[in-house]
Amino acid sequence: MRYKAAYPKEAIEAYRGFIARRRSERPSAEYRTPTEAEWDEFLAHFEKRKVSIGTCARAFSSPCVHEHACVRCSLLPPDPAQRGRLEEIRDNLVARIAEAEREGWLGEVEGLQVSLAGAEEKLRQLDRGHGQHTAVDLGIPTTRGDR
Numbered sequence: 001m002r003y004k005a006a007y008p009k010e011a012i013e014a015y016r017g018f019i020a021r022r023r024s025e026r027p028s029a030e031y032r033t034p035t036e037a038e039w040d041e042f043l044a045h046f047e048k049r050k051v052s053i054g055t056c057a058r059a060f061s062s063p064c065v066h067e068h069a070c071v072r073c074s075l076l077p078p079d080p081a082q083r084g085r086l087e088e089i090r091d092n093l094v095a096r097i098a099e100a101e102r103e104g105w106l107g108e109v110e111g112l113q114v115s116l117a118g119a120e121e122k123l124r125q126l127d128r129g130h131g132q133h134t135a136v137d138l139g140i141p142t143t144r145g146d147r
């Protein structure tokens with residue numbers, strides 16, 4: 001087995017080469033300047049992705065295929081500022097599951113439990129620091145002689 005150090009410069013050159021090859025294979029019409037209407041549609045897509053507990057990360061021009069069940073959806077990284085709202089949603093789901101069990105609405109219990117698992121997972125993501133960008137101290141590099 002051998003090892004190869006991949007330097008950032010090589011990665012950037014390989015990526016640029018890939019983009020250049022891909023462009024040469026695609027119809028040139030795809031690289032025209034977009035119209036005003038296309039730009040508006042592009043920007044509106046990102047505005048419309050904002051939901052109460054975060055911003056949907058689905059790709060541009062793709063529809064929501066998860067029936068807007070955002071609390072259950074892995075494409076929604078939770079917004080740390082919305083932790084309180086997520087806790088409210090979780091508490092509400094716990095109460096609704098208890099009510100459904102008490103009233104014998106067993107058809108609802110399973111769906112509510114899936115939503116509860118989704119809300120708890122989003123809270124765990126926030127506990128793990130998902131969505132919070134903090135600086136990581138990597139220390140000062142030293143030469144072998146300094147050790």
Ligand code: SF4
Pocket residue numbers: 055056057058063064065066067068069070071073074075076
């Ligand atoms: S359900 Fe998922 S894909 Fe659909 S809007 Fe919510 S986060 Fe986006």
